[in-house]
Amino acid sequence: MDCDVAVKVATHFGPDEVKRLFKEIGAMKKIGYHENVMCMLGWALPGDAPCLVYDIAEMSALSFVLDFREKPDDQVPRKKFLSILWQVSRGMQYIASKGIIHRSLSARNILLFGPTVAKISYFTNCCFCNSENSIVKDSTIQKLSAKSMALESLAEQIFSEKSDIWAFGILAYEIFAFGKAPYGTLNDDKIVEFLNQGNRLERPSNVNDQLYEIMNT
Template structure:
C-alpha cells in the first residue's frame, strides 16, 4: 500500500508504477541465524544496486517480529521455466532470437552489478526472471559477496550452498570468486537456455567435475548453437580468468548479434524501456 521506498529514493518515471501494487514477498522458510543473515546480506546488496531495468530490484523491506521480509515486483516466470517449454517443440518454433535477447539483457544487468562491487555467484537460468514479453531481470542475491572494486577477487571457503556445476575452475580449486567467475556461470546459463533447461554435466557427479575440467574438457556444443555462440561460451570457460571476456565486451557482442536480427532489435528497443 502506498509508495514503495524504491520510488521514494529513485523518483524516476520507471519506478513510479510501484505504488498501490501487487508485490512478491521473500521470507526465510527456516528462521535459523544462517538463513536470516543471508537475507540481510541480500538486503545490503539490493541497497547497493538501487534500480536497473535488468536487475530484480527490491521495492522495500520490513522486519515484523525480527524476521526480514524483502518486497519485490512480481515476475511471470523464470528463464528456466520459459526455455523448458520448448523441449518438445519443433526447431522452427524455438524462439532463438528471444533467447539471444535475454542473454544480452543479462550482460547489461551483470555489468551494472559488477560496477557496484558485487559478485553474484548464483547466476543460472532459474535465477533470471521474465517480466512481460521482453524484459529479463537477474534475481537471487542471497549468495552474493562484495568486493572493493570491479577487478577484485574474494576468497571464501563457505561454498557449500553453491552449485559446483556452475562454478569456475578457480572457485573449485582455490575458493576464489570474482566477476570472472560470474562470466564462467554466464556461459553455463547460455548452455542451459539452448539445451532447454538441461542440467550441465548431466552424467558427471559433483565430485568428478574438477578432474573433468582440469583435463581440458568442457560442455559439448548444443545442436542449435552456431559456431559464433559456442566460441563465446568456450571463452567464458577459459581456465585463465584474465582470458575470459568482460561483461562489457559480452554486452557489445550480444548487442551486435541482436542488432543483426533487425526484426528482434526493433522489438527489444521498443519494449524494454517502455516498462
C-alpha cells in the same frame, strides 16, 4: 496505489538464513535500480527475520525454455533466447560496476516480465569485492551450485567478475539446451577433475561456433 507483490522470507529461521537475507538487502541497496536487475521495492522486519518485497515475475528463464524442449526447430524463438542473454549481460555488467559478485547466476534465477524484459534475481549468495585485484576468497561455498561455478572457484574458492562470466557461459548453455542440466549426471565432486582434464560442456545442436565460443570463454 495497491498492487500485487512477491515477498521473500526465510524458510528456516536460523541465524545463517537471516544473515544471508540481510546480505541480500545490503546488495539491493548498493545496486539501486537497473532495468535488468530485480530491484527490491522494500523490506520489513515483522519478527526476527526480514521480509523482502519484489515485483512479481511471470516466470523464470528456466521455465520459459523448458516449454520448447519438445517443439520443432521452427517454433524455437532463438532471438528471444539471445535477447535474454543480452539483457543478462547488461545487468551483470552493471552489478560488476557496483563491486558485487553474484555467484548464483543460472536460468532459474533469471526472471521474465512480459514478453521482453529479463531481470537477474537471487542475491542471497553474492559477495562484495573491495580488493584492488577484484578477487574474493571465500571457503563458504556449500550453498552454491557446483555446476555453475568456475574452475578456480571449485578448486581454490576464488570468486571474481571472471567467475560470474564463467557462470554466464553455463547460463547460455542452459538456455539453448532447453534447461538441460550442465554436465549431465556428473557428480559435483567429479566436475573439477572433468574440467582440469580440459573438458568443457558439449555444444547444443542449435548453437553456432560464435555463440559456443562465448559459452567457453
